[in-house]
Amino acid sequence: MNxxxxxxxxxxxxxNAFHLQVGSDRLATLTFDVPGKKxxxxxxxxxxxxxxTIAELGRxxxxxxxxxxxxxxxxFIAGADVNLIAEVTDLAVAEQGCRYGQGVFAAWESLPxxxxxxxxxxxxxxxxxxALASTYRVVSDRPETKIGLPxxxxxxxxxxxxxxxxxxxxGPVAALDMILTGKNIPAQxxxxxxxxxxxLPEGAFLSLARDFALARRDRKRTExxxxxxxxTLLEGNPLGRALVFSQARKKTLAETKGQYPAPIRALExxxxxxxxxxxxxxAAEAKGAAELAISPISKNLVHVFKLMEAAKKAGPKASxxxxxxxxxxxxxxxxxxxxxxxxxxxxxxxxxxxKDVNARGLEHGLAHAASLFKKQVDRRRMxxxxxxxxMALLRPTLADTGYQSVDLMIEAVVENxxxxxxxxxxxxxxxxxxxxxxSNTSSLSIDAIGTLTPxxxxxxxxxxxxxxxxxxxxxxxxxxxxxxEAAAAVYSFCRRLGKTPVLVQDGPGFLVNRLLMFYACxxxxxxxxxxxxxxxxxxxxxxxxxxxxxxxxxEVGLDVAVKVAHILAEAFADRLPLPxxxxxxxxxxxxxxxxxxxxxxxxxxxRTEPDPEVYRLLGIQPKISNPSxxxxxxxxxLPMVNEASRCLAEGIVAxxxxxxxxxxxxxxxxxxRGGLCRWADSVGLPALIESLExxxxxxxxxxxxxxxxxxxxxQGGFYASWPAR
Numbered sequence: 054m055n056x057x058x059x060x061x062x063x064x065x066x067x068x069n070a071f072h073l074q075v076g077s078d079r080l081a082t083l084t085f086d087v088p089g090k091k092x093x094x095x096x097x098x099x100x101x102x103x104x105x106t107i108a109e110l111g112r113x114x115x116x117x118x119x120x121x122x123x124x125x126x127x128x129f130i131a132g133a134d135v136n137l138i139a140e141v142t143d144l145a146v147a148e149q150g151c152r153y154g155q156g157v158f159a160a161w162e163s164l165p166x167x168x169x170x171x172x173x174x175x176x177x178x179x180x181x182x183x184a185l186a187s188t189y190r191v192v193s194d195r196p197e198t199k200i201g202l203p204x205x206x207x208x209x210x211x212x213x214x215x216x217x218x219x220x221x222x223x224g225p226v227a228a229l230d231m232i233l234t235g236k237n238i239p240a241q242x243x244x245x246x247x248x249x250x251x252x253l254p255e256g257a258f259l260s261l262a263r264d265f266a267l268a269r270r271d272r273k274r275t276e277x278x279x280x281x282x283x284x285t286l287l288e289g290n291p292l293g294r295a296l297v298f299s300q301a302r303k304k305t306l307a308e309t310k311g312q313y314p315a316p317i318r319a320l321e322x323x324x325x326x327x328x329x330x331x332x333x334x335x336a337a338e339a340k341g342a343a344e345l346a347i348s349p350i351s352k353n354l355v356h357v358f359k360l361m362e363a364a365k366k367a368g369p370k371a372s373x374x375x376x377x378x379x380x381x382x383x384x385x386x387x388x389x390x391x392x393x394x395x396x397x398x399x400x401x402x403x404x405x406x407x408k409d410v411n412a413r414g415l416e417h418g419l420a421h422a423a424s425l426f427k428k429q430v431d432r433r434r435m436x437x438x439x440x441x442x443x444m445a446l447l448r449p450t451l452a453d454t455g456y457q458s459v460d461l462m463i464e465a466v467v468e469n470x471x472x473x474x475x476x477x478x479x480x481x482x483x484x485x486x487x488x489x490x491x492s493n494t495s496s497l498s499i500d501a502i503g504t505l506t507p508x509x510x511x512x513x514x515x516x517x518x519x520x521x522x523x524x525x526x527x528x529x530x531x532x533x534x535x536x537x538e539a540a541a542a543v544y545s546f547c548r549r550l551g552k553t554p555v556l557v558q559d560g561p562g563f564l565v566n567r568l569l570m571f572y573a574c575x576x577x578x579x580x581x582x583x584x585x586x587x588x589x590x591x592x593x594x595x596x597x598x599x600x601x602x603x604x605x606x607x608e609v610g611l612d613v614a615v616k617v618a619h620i621l622a623e624a625f626a627d628r629l630p631l632p633x634x635x636x637x638x639x640x641x642x643x644x645x646x647x648x649x650x651x652x653x654x655x656x657x658x659x660r661t662e663p664d665p666e667v668y669r670l671l672g673i674q675p676k677i678s679n680p681s682x683x684x685x686x687x688x689x690x691l692p693m694v695n696e697a698s699r700c701l702a703e704g705i706v707a708x709x710x711x712x713x714x715x716x717x718x719x720x721x722x723x724x725x726r727g728g729l730c731r732w733a734d735s736v737g738l739p740a741l742i743e744s745l746e747x748x749x750x751x752x753x754x755x756x757x758x759x760x761x762x763x764x765x766x767x768q769g770g771f772y773a774s775w776p777a778r
Contacts (some may be wrong), residue, residue: 070099071106072124079117080266083110086124092131093123095179100157107160117270120169120262121187127197129170132178138207138346139355147343154179154213155335162186167269171262173255177201177237182211185218188274190248191262192240195255200248201237204342207358208351208725210319212342217326217334223247225294229301229323233316242433298324312597312725315345349735353727360714360728363777364553367711369531371541378460378546382406382484384476386418386449389493390465392521395422397463398446399429400550406459407449415449422447425522456483461546463515465493468616470501477512478505489539491515495566496617499532499559510536515543516563517552518719519609526718527552532559555715558705561624562617564712565719567700568729570621571692573614574629576602578752579685581632583676586652586663592685597723602689603652604660607645615639628696628755634671641670688752691745694733695759701775702761708778709771730771738766 069088075081083106085093093099110116123129133154141147161168161183170176170184173193181202184190192198202211202219210216211232220228227246231238244252253261298320305316318341326334345351378401383394386409394405409415426444429435435443456462462480466472477490484490490512492502503512514530527547531540540556547554557564576589580603590601606614615635622629638651645651646658654661668675697712706712713728726732733741742763748756765774 068102068106070102073106073110075113075115078267079115079270080263081110081116081119082122083119084122084124085130090125092125092128092175093180094131094134095154096134096137100154104157104160107157107164110164111160116166118167118169118266119164120171120266121183122171123173125174127174129172129174129176130178130180130183131175132180132203133213135207135355135358138209138351139359141346144343144347147346148339151212151339151342154182155339158183158186158214167266167272167274169262169266169269171258172200172240172249173198173258175199175237177203178211179213182213182215182218185222186214189250189265189269190243191251191253191265192243192249193255193258194240194252195258196239198240198243199237200240200243201235202232203235203237205233205313205315205319206235206354208313208315208348208354209342209345210315210322210338212338214335214338216319216322216338217331219248220323220327221331225297225323225327229297229320232319232323233301233305239434294324294327310594310597312723314348314350318345350725353725353731356727356731357714357717357724360710360717361553363710364555364714365548367556368544368554369529369537369540369556371538373538375538375542375545376460377401377549378403378489378542380404380406380458380460382408382456382459382462382480383465384408384462384480385465385467386414387465388417388421389517389519389521391418391421392425392519393463393465393493393517394418394447395425396521396550398422398443399426401546402443402446404446404448406455407447408453409449409451412451415451419447419449428522453479453483456480456488457485459484459488461489461491461542463491463493468494468497468613470497473497473502474505477502478507481506481508487511489513489542491543493517496562496620498561499530500534503532503534509534511539513539513543514557514559514563515547518565524719525551525553526565526715527554528563528565528715528719529554529556530559530563531556535559553714553718555711555718556707557715558703560703560705562621564700564706565715566617567621567705568693568696568716569720570618571629571696572689573602573606574618574622574631575689575692577632577635579688580671581634581673583674584680584685585675585677586667588677588680588682589685589689592680592682593689595682596686596690597726599721603663607651607653607660609645610647611639611643611645611651614645628757630753630755632671634673637670638667643667643670687744688748690729691741691748691756693729694741695745695756695762697729697733697771698759698762698765701771702759702764707775709775710777712771730775734770734772738762738770742766 070085072084073081087093087099167188169189169191170187171191172184173195174197176184181200202215204211223246240252243249251265301320309316322337322341325337380403381397383390383405386407394407397405407418423444426440430437430440464476466476473492480490486508492514493516495516499512499514503509506512513535516528516530518524518526529540529544544554562570579589586603590604593601618631622631643650646655649655652663652667654664700706709730713730716722716729717724722729742758745756745758765771768774
């Protein structure tokens with residue numbers, strides 16, 4: 054029955070994924086509900102069935118208006134199956150697939166009666182493009198309702214009509230903002246910008262959607278929302294449109310640094326459709342999407358997307374499903390503690406007891422949390438009333454009482470092992486025996502932190518990255534005594550907070566900071582050899598990192614960076630030597646961005662130029678001009694590749710995919726390269742080993758290829774040696 058509808062009584066047709074009902078009032082509903090799936094997606098089977106359904110609908114004379122509904126709670130349509138993009142390698146096949154989808158949606162658009170896309174929950178990609186091909190769109194005001202065209206995040210562009218229809222509906226400025234960024238917009242904004250024709254309350258959504266459709270039976274659409282004077286002047290004439298596209302191109306190149314071709318190709322496609330007509334727009338969509346889909350960058354971005362989806366389903370195997378915390382205790386109200394408390398109140402919507410040892414610390418923590426809520430209000434992502442309500446969930450205290458109701462403690466005090474041991478032992482005696490005790494430590498052993506704590510099985514690491522509100526990764530650290538239940542509880546809670554958790558085992562620096570330290574230290578050795586600060590950072594930003602290693606040290610804080618460097622150098626003394634001048638930088642009070650001076654100078658919070666005083670302070674001479682930036686980047690990245698093989702061999706992380714996801718989410722490792730291990734596999738481990746051997750001979754034994762890396766090369770690479778289980 055796949056691809057066809059079968060009669061099930063008068064006015065009802067039932068297919069595999071599409072179910073049609075037609076009432077005596079000539080109002081029809083078509084429900085999209087893929088069996089056995091949590092969300093509706095378009096794959097070859099569902100597209101074929103939709104095509105057959107549309108053909109049947111076009112022959113009917115008993116329909117005056119049709120409502121398209123989703124049978125899935127919380128989602129409308131989640132777009133196309135990413136495997137269609139991942140698997141296609143032939144340009145002609147890719148373009149044919151785009152043309153086919155366009156044809157199906159064009160047939161939907163040409164039905165002889167009006168259609169209403171009734172959107173409740175997430176509507177993205179092909180789902181948005183089908184909604185755009187509908188006569189009308191109504192949206193629910195439920196918080197989960199988000200509409201977007203995220204294709205550029207997969208390295209392609211909307212190829213089933215999105216680049217052509219959306220600009221005509223909402224204007225090029227609003228359309229480009231969605232298409233070039235891939236971001237989803239909430240229901241209220243969709244209505245305000247004209248993407249939706251009605252914003253309906255969730256409590257009466259189906260009834261009101263029905264009323265909306267009944268009022269439009271047997272009527273071709275005639276009403277269109279009026280454009281503002283600004284829109285008319287800016288978008289309604291060739292000169293204005295030229296300015297729009299010029300500014301959009303300039304902004305996109307600045308943000309992507311030319312490393313992501315999809316947004317620029319999407320921009321050109323939108324312009325083609327507006328200036329040369331719909332047919333030319335559709336042709337440009339199919340050609341552009343197909344050429345991008347077979348590119349290595351798209352394959353890498355799809356790979357990263359699949360890693361993110363896998364992380365949602367992964368995690369420690371516990372004996373029972375974790376129960377979400379009903380109340381959380383955050384110890385330490387510094388920038389990290391305040392940020393964590395704000396995140397918990399915002400995303401988990403539960404009370405947060407924020408504890409510090411002095412009132413000034415609490416004031417700073419609350420002020421930081423308030424600033425984060427204000428930022429959301431200023432960006433219209435939250436109402437003032439909602440911000441006040443969530444801010445009230447933060448309950449500051451100096452007292453060591455009232456902990457019995459807490460299900461999860463997150464410690465964010467000073468990075469000192471003895472202090473953390475005492476804190477955990479004290480809190481363990483004041484909370485219930487099943488309270489999970491998590492540490493936000495960035496480098497100290499989880500097992501050592503729990504030394505004085507009874508029931509050490511509930512001690513776990515929950516390592517957030519700074520700034521908490523922006524960095525998506527949380528390392529969930531399982532010590533040798535940590536129970537699967539405690540690790541699973543934290544892993545699950547991280548997902549509830551909207552973060553990407555990666556499970557790692559206890560060890561010096563855990564995973565991300567361990568790898569990052571080998572990269573950062575090599576930058577210091579290059580500085581020692583006479584390379585300039587700006588050349589080292591430029592090499593890595595050109596390679597794709599969000600900032601260079603020396604600028605990153607300034608952002609982290611040179612005192613923190615030096616402290617962690619010594620901890621890891623002690624743990625890995627055979628391969629992580631430190632320059633002899635390392636302590637001189639932070640020893641003078643030059644701590645980076647937070648003090649206004651580090652490797653760079655600062656005006657307020659803005660980084661300006663490198664500070665030449667640093668060279669004098671360190672006793673080194675910048676003597677190398679016009680270096681090969683590519684060679685510099687390779688020399689800084691190779692130590693991470695070498696150490697990654699050791700982390701995998703030691704079981705610090707379970708598989709190459711998890712390591713790649715952690716590096717992308719925790720360091721900004723360029724997603725277009727697919728991750729550290731995927732990049733290494735694409736270059737070829739034998740070639741990288743040869744480079745390491747040359748560096749070992751010229752720069753030092755620290756570059757000697759690890760036995761684990763040599764073994765991985767024999768096995769076919771990182772992903773062949775450490776696949777996902």
